[in-house]
Amino acid sequence: MASLPYLLHLADNALILGHRNSEWCGHGPVLEQDIAITNISLDLIGQARNLYQLAAPLAGPEATEDSLAFLRDGREFRNCLLVELPKGNWAVTVLRQFFFSNYQSLLYGQLQQSSSAALAAVAEKAAKEVAYHLRWSSEWVIRLGDGTEESHEKISEALTALWPYTGELFTPAAYEDIKSIGFALEELRTSWLQTTAEVLQEATLEMPPTGWSQQGGKEGIHTEHLGFLLAEMQFLQRAYPQAQW
Amino acid sequence: MVTDTTIETKKAWKVLDEVMDPEVPVISVTDLGIIRELHFENDTVFVTVTPTYTGCPATEVINMLIRAALLEAGFAHVHIEQVLSPAWTTDWMSERGKQRLEAYGIAAPLPRQQVCHPQRFALEEAIRCPHCHSYHTRRISEFGSTACKALYQCLDCQEPFDYFKCH
Ligand SMILES: [Zn+2]
Numbered sequence: 001m002a003s004l005p006y007l008l009h010l011a012d013n014a015l016i017l018g019h020r021n022s023e024w025c026g027h028g029p030v031l032e033q034d035i036a037i038t039n040i041s042l043d044l045i046g047q048a049r050n051l052y053q054l055a056a057p058l059a060g061p062e063a064t065e066d067s068l069a070f071l072r073d074g075r076e077f078r079n080c081l082l083v084e085l086p087k088g089n090w091a092v093t094v095l096r097q098f099f100f101s102n103y104q105s106l107l108y109g110q111l112q113q114s115s116s117a118a119l120a121a122v123a124e125k126a127a128k129e130v131a132y133h134l135r136w137s138s139e140w141v142i143r144l145g146d147g148t149e150e151s152h153e154k155i156s157e158a159l160t161a162l163w164p165y166t167g168e169l170f171t172p173a174a175y176e177d178i179k180s181i182g183f184a185l186e187e188l189r190t191s192w193l194q195t196t197a198e199v200l201q202e203a204t205l206e207m208p209p210t211g212w213s214q215q216g217g218k219e220g221i222h223t224e225h226l227g228f229l230l231a232e233m234q235f236l237q238r239a240y241p242q243a244q245w
Numbered sequence: 246m247v248t249d250t251t252i253e254t255k256k257a258w259k260v261l262d263e264v265m266d267p268e269v270p271v272i273s274v275t276d277l278g279i280i281r282e283l284h285f286e287n288d289t290v291f292v293t294v295t296p297t298y299t300g301c302p303a304t305e306v307i308n309m310l311i312r313a314a315l316l317e318a319g320f321a322h323v324h325i326e327q328v329l330s331p332a333w334t335t336d337w338m339s340e341r342g343k344q345r346l347e348a349y350g351i352a353a354p355l356p357r358q359q360v361c362h363p364q365r366f367a368l369e370e371a372i373r374c375p376h377c378h379s380y381h382t383r384r385i386s387e388f389g390s391t392a393c394k395a396l397y398q399c400l401d402c403q404e405p406f407d408y409f410k411c412h
Contacts, residue, residue, distance in 0.1 A: 032385055032386035032388070032396060033386070035386065035388050035389070035390065036386055036387060036388035039300075039388040039392050040388075041300075042298075042300035042301075042302065042392060043298065043299055043300040043392065044300070045300055046296075046298065046299030046300025046301065047299050047300070049299075049300075050299060050329065117330075120330065121328075121329040121330035121332075122299075122329055124329070124330050124331070124332045125296075125299055125329045125330065125332040125333075126299050128332060128334075128412055129298060129299055129300075129392075132387060132388075135365060135387070136387050136388070138365045139365055142365065199365070202365075
């Protein structure tokens with residue numbers, strides 16, 4: 001049985017990144033890529049819905065997928081810091097997506113063996129979609145890194161900025177120990193680093209050393225960016241409770 | 246009251262044959278392969294539906310259309326249940342569905358083993374142009390107008406077209 005904090009952590013990661021990517025809707029660099037990133041948003045928000053539906057019965061009689069998404073405050077969100085960072089330029093967005101999809105692909109591979117059949121089903125379904133996200137984002141990292149001087153410079157800057165946030169993905173929170181989730185989170189890191197190294201090499205980017213990393217999101221300690229995101233995302237339900245359309 | 250559930254079941258499947266995917270209105274929910282199970286308990290018809298994509302915004306509309314069609318056909322109570330596992334695959338799409346897609350101008354999914362892998366810059370598989378049937382086509386984008394489609398262009402007749410991608 002997956003615990004409430006763990007389900008919320010998984011759902012929050014998907015929701016917050018889905019929301020961030022949705023900020024590109026109508027603003028993508030070209031139409032096809034605008035559609036691609038918003039499709040990825042939809043997949044992520046769909047994953048979040050499925051996960052919140054699993055979490056809701058554990059969160060109390062009043063809880064629903066909507067209340068979990070729209071009526072919790074920043075300190076109650078358990079997403080990694082990586083997903084809440086501003087969308088930045090296209091290089092930041094595609095590199096972040098690559099880091100995250102690479103992680104999610106490994107994670108859902110493990111969760112398909114979860115002792116919770118419901119969680120395993122969500123993972124099985126989502127894993128197929130994440131394979132597309134990973135391929136799409138890898139290709140973009142390579143295209144920008146091995147592209148023009150300007151695109152190379154921009155994605156190098158993105159790499160420097162985002163790298164310190166990748167360690168948190170593999171640093172287990174109290175609710176992510178091997179007994180609770182069924183696998184050792186740290187062990188995913190080896191495969192993650194391997195795929196990352198391959199893609200960065202093809203992208204002619206230098207892999208930064210692993211070391212100190214930013215932490216806190218998993219325990220509810222966030223950057224200042226999350227509050228602004230929630231203010232926008234939750235506004236409607238806060239201002240007009242139970243509003244529907 | 247005793248109802249002949251075999252006849253009723255057949256009738257219900259027939260109704261669902263006419264419920265079209267709201268985003269690709271030439272293919273029915275049965276052709277898509279998203280109806281996983283259908284049975285009766287007394288006067289309630291139980292329908293098990295699986296979504297195509299996790300984030301498919303049409304899922305709720307599809308459920309509504311299924312309910313409406315069955316009620317309209319005279320079934321007293323409709324209970325729709327969603328299952329995620331086993332995850333939907335384009336392998337479940339019927340031949341009739343694939344033909345209808347082609348006729349509508351959407352290239353039908355290839356058998357999955359040819360395409361569904363995360364390798365980068367995947368060798369572009371030969372997708373046949375639904376207009377002139379040329380295999381001389383190129384992928385414009387992995388993601389098309391809906392989650393289930395990718396965007397291609399025919400290099401012979403120059404027409405762009407959607408490919409219902411394998412999943
Ligand atoms: Zn053609």
